[in-house]
Amino acid sequence: MGILQGGRLVQWMDIAAAVCAQTHAGKICVTASIDTVSFKRPAYVGEILTIEAKITRAFTTSMEIMVSAWSKSVSSTRKHLISESYFTFVAIDEEGKVSPVNAVKPITPEDRKHYDEAWKRKKRK
Ligand SMILES: CC(C)(COP(=O)(O)OP(=O)(O)OC[C@H]1O[C@@H](n2cnc3c(N)ncnc32)[C@H](O)[C@@H]1OP(=O)(O)O)[C@@H](O)C(=O)NCCC(=O)NCCS
Numbered sequence: 001m002g003i004l005q006g007g008r009l010v011q012w013m014d015i016a017a018a019v020c021a022q023t024h025a026g027k028i029c030v031t032a033s034i035d036t037v038s039f040k041r042p043a044y045v046g047e048i049l050t051i052e053a054k055i056t057r058a059f060t061t062s063m064e065i066m067v068s069a070w071s072k073s074v075s076s077t078r079k080h081l082i083s084e085s086y087f088t089f090v091a092i093d094e095e096g097k098v099s100p101v102n103a104v105k106p107i108t109p110e111d112r113k114h115y116d117e118a119w120k121r122k123k124r125k
Pocket of ligand 1: 030031032033058059060061062063088090092098125
């Protein structure tokens with residue numbers, strides 16, 4: 001159909017989230033859960049994709065990562081949000097046991113909003 005498969009996009013989003021989590025934790029992290037993923041717009045063959053992963057909050061051994069995916073055609077500067085979701089990663093040590101991670105300090109009001117909402121999402125799990 002000339003459009004990106006949803007599962008392929010989720011795989012790429014998972015990789016971006018893993019890079020983000022492991023960069024924060026400084027250790028291996030595994031995907032514990034992925035919140036609802038919605039596909040807001042198709043990405044067409046030949047378009048350029050940007051995937052952005054950002055840590056919203058670190059708990060004891062887990063971290064919430066917000067991932068957004070954008071597409072744009074080569075000839076345009078306008079990018080479109082195609083998908084976004086929250087991923088939870090858990091840090092593990094050399095023995096495969098869960099391992100503590102450093103806290104995240106929100107800086108901007110938007111950071112604070114995501115930080116507070118992350119706690120509500122965690123409580124719902
Ligand atoms: C994720 C995993 C390491 C958690 O291990 P566990 O023994 O259940 O760990 P705990 O119960 O001690 O919980 C550890 C943390 O993980 C969080 N967690 C566990 N399962 C979770 C889930 N399904 N969703 C969100 N967070 C989860 C807990 O809330 C806790 O967070 P905190 O320490 O920050 O408060 C384990 O379930 C696992 O290895 N899963 C497979 C991971 C994997 O292979 N992923 C790739 C996809 S196949």
